[in-house]
Amino acid sequence: MVQNEVITGTVEKLVYGGDGLLRVDGRVVFVPRCATGETVEARVVQVKKNFAKAELIRVTGTPSSDRVADDPTSETPGCVYAHLTEEAELREKEEQLRQFLRHLSVPKIGKDDKRLPHPPYPLLPSVAAPSSVNYRNKITLRVDIAEDGTKPVLGYMVEGTHTVVDMPTCPLACPAINDALAQFRTTEAFSQLRKGEQVAFRATEEDGVTILKYAPVKGYRKPGKPLIWDEETKQFVKMDELPWLWESIGESGFLTPADGFFQVNPAMGWKLVQTVTDWFSEDAERYSEILDLYCGVGVFGIACMRCGGERLYGVEESLSSVEAARENAKHWCGNSHFTCVSLGGARRLRSNWLHDPSRTTVIVDPPRGGLSANTVESLVAARPPRIFYVSCDPATLARDLQLFIDGGYRIKRAQLFNLFPRTARFETVVELRSHRWKLS
Numbered sequence: 001m002v003q004n005e006v007i008t009g010t011v012e013k014l015v016y017g018g019d020g021l022l023r024v025d026g027r028v029v030f031v032p033r034c035a036t037g038e039t040v041e042a043r044v045v046q047v048k049k050n051f052a053k054a055e056l057i058r059v060t061g062t063p064s065s066d067r068v069a070d071d072p073t074s075e076t077p078g079c080v081y082a083h084l085t086e087e088a089e090l091r092e093k094e095e096q097l098r099q100f101l102r103h104l105s106v107p108k109i110g111k112d113d114k115r116l117p118h119p120p121y122p123l124l125p126s127v128a129a130p131s132s133v134n135y136r137n138k139i140t141l142r143v144d145i146a147e148d149g150t151k152p153v154l155g156y157m158v159e160g161t162h163t164v165v166d167m168p169t170c171p172l173a174c175p176a177i178n179d180a181l182a183q184f185r186t187t188e189a190f191s192q193l194r195k196g197e198q199v200a201f202r203a204t205e206e207d208g209v210t211i212l213k214y215a216p217v218k219g220y221r222k223p224g225k226p227l228i229w230d231e232e233t234k235q236f237v238k239m240d241e242l243p244w245l246w247e248s249i250g251e252s253g254f255l256t257p258a259d260g261f262f263q264v265n266p267a268m269g270w271k272l273v274q275t276v277t278d279w280f281s282e283d284a285e286r287y288s289e290i291l292d293l294y295c296g297v298g299v300f301g302i303a304c305m306r307c308g309g310e311r312l313y314g315v316e317e318s319l320s321s322v323e324a325a326r327e328n329a330k331h332w333c334g335n336s337h338f339t340c341v342s343l344g345g346a347r348r349l350r351s352n353w354l355h356d357p358s359r360t361t362v363i364v365d366p367p368r369g370g371l372s373a374n375t376v377e378s379l380v381a382a383r384p385p386r387i388f389y390v391s392c393d394p395a396t397l398a399r400d401l402q403l404f405i406d407g408g409y410r411i412k413r414a415q416l417f418n419l420f421p422r423t424a425r426f427e428t429v430v431e432l433r434s435h436r437w438k439l440s
Contacts (some may be wrong), residue, residue: 001027005044008060011036016394018080018424019053029054033083034384035064036092071422072171073166077156079172079422087134090418093426094126097416100398106405111139118405123414127275129268137204138170138264143197146161153191154185164184172422177201180209187234198223202258206246210258211236226259244324249273249299249376254328256297257320269426275415275429276300277307283294284308287385289360291315291353292363293343293375298325298336299392300363305333309361312336313353315343336416343371349378360384370396373403387432392419397428410435 001022002318010396011034031042038060042054042243052055066088073079081089104117124178129135144164169178169427180201184190193199196216203209211229213236218225226241227236241246241260249263250270264270280287288310293303295314304327305312311322312335313409316322322340329336339353343366354360362384364371370393387409391397401411412431414415419427 001008001025001044001047003030003044003047006055006057007044007382008039008041008042010039013095014092015422016100029050030082033067035084035088036129038064056206066382073422075165076167076171076422077158077165077403080424080425083424084129084321086421089132089275089421090126090128093418097394097414098123098428099428100394101401101414104398104402104405104411105188106312106410112256118411120412121411124413126416126418127268127271129142129265129421131172131267135175135265135267135421136170137174137266138202139170139173139177139196139254140200141170143193143199145195146170150323152195153190154190154193170340173201174203176209179249180211184211184229189229189235199225200244200259204245206253207243208302210243210245212242212259212352216380228258244321244327253302254297254299254302257324259403260318260324261296262299265419271426272390272417272419272429273299273303275417276363276390277303278427279388280304281307281411283361283386287359287361289354289356291349291360291362291384293362293364294366295321295325295338295363296365297321298328298338300365300388302328302332304363305329305336305362306421308329309333310335311355313355314338314354317342320362327380333394343375349382354382355382357382357384362387363390364388365390366396367389368393371400376400376403376407380404381410382411383434385434386412388430389430389432392425394426394428397430401430401432404432408435409433 007024009024011020011022013021015021015038019030019032022029027366031054033056038059041057041060044052044054046053066084068085071082074082104118108114108116142157142164146153146194151166153166155165157164171356198214199211212226214223214226217223228239230237244255245258247254248261249266290301290304290309290312292314295301295316301312301314319340322338325338409432412433414430417427
């Protein structure tokens with residue numbers, strides 16, 4: 001197989017990321033914009049040692065009934081499921097999650113070191129989003145300069161390239177953001193944008209749309225403190241302290257820093273919180289102590305405190321988020337403590353975080369990279385009876401779950417939430433219970 005070769009094959013499945021997987025002459029080939037079961041013709045664009053990538057030319061047989069002819073997100077970078085129905089997208093994502101979890105195994109304690117499949121557990125029905133468009137209350141756009149050098153290009157970067165697609169409007173963003181984006185593009189500040197900068201638009205019912213500009217960042221470093229849009233001067237200005245915003249979620253609201261993390265799909269974020277609190281409530285009396293790691297502004301921990309929790313300790317590496325969490329706790333619950341610590345290099349859980357480990361429910365909601373090995377080891381050593389793991393990446397979730405299983409935990413249940421319709425991403429909630437594996 002060589003680059004530019006035209007190949008034909010049948011799509012076996014859609015893998016995480018949205019590409020169709022087919023096999024040609026024994027080699028795995030990934031092709032975007034496919035549907036499971038379709039026979040397609042594609043042109044090879046990249047050849048690696050163990051796989052190849054190709055671009056779709058056409059469907060040679062009967063197109064799948066899962067296809068849709070026209071979708072408002074079809075030209076938006078990252079919307080890998082724009083060609084499928086919402087039902088098919090959810091079904092494919094659920095199967096991808098099953099594939100990741102299917103390989104989990106438990107140690108076999110006996111004469112040999114063979115492993116056994118993880119005992120059956122319920123993968124609960126996936127939760128669909130109420131809308132596949134206009135659901136985001138925050139978007140971050142990248143800046144490039146047009147080829148003729150006359151004007152900036154503001155949009156999304158195509159994955160695997162340095163190409164930025166200009167986005168006068170974003171079909172995933174809420175109407176308020178699209179209105180603000182259109183107005184911003186008419187200002188002098190827009191024409192002064194520099195290559196590599198990022199502009200974030202964030203909408204809340206209480207505060208309207210907040211616009212932030214981040215300086216160019218090289219490599220994988222985190223962006224620094226942003227400038228904020230001043231509506232009076234129509235310019236970005238520097239502030240010693242960025243304002244806090246009021247994020248409404250369900251029947252509650254939380255203060256969050258203007259540049260802080262919060263779920264970008266409020267309707268689905270509320271379903272996520274409801275599920276964690278419902279699961280917590282089932283054993284709230286027995287496991288009423290709460291340790292909330294990567295707690296952000298305290299949403300999960302505070303919500304559980306309002307459902308029968310007795311004591312909450314939250315840990316977060318962002319100082320501004322910790323300060324907001326403390327204010328949120330004053331408003332919504334008592335007996336809560338929040339501390340600013342990076343968990344990446346933590347060798348152990350501090351004793352004051354776990355008042356009574358045997359009565360503690362742990363909630364973890366890490367970034368896409370998942371938990372550090374040290375954090376998993378510390379939790380296994382402390383052995384809290386139950387852990388709620390909220391994940392936005394099934395690959396790192398499966399990796400961490402295997403470590404917990406090896407440390408004596410089992411999966412009680414799991415559920416998928418389609419927080420990011422039309423894109424490859426989704427959220428998963430898993431409940432782990434402490435368990436001593438029986439001798440085989």
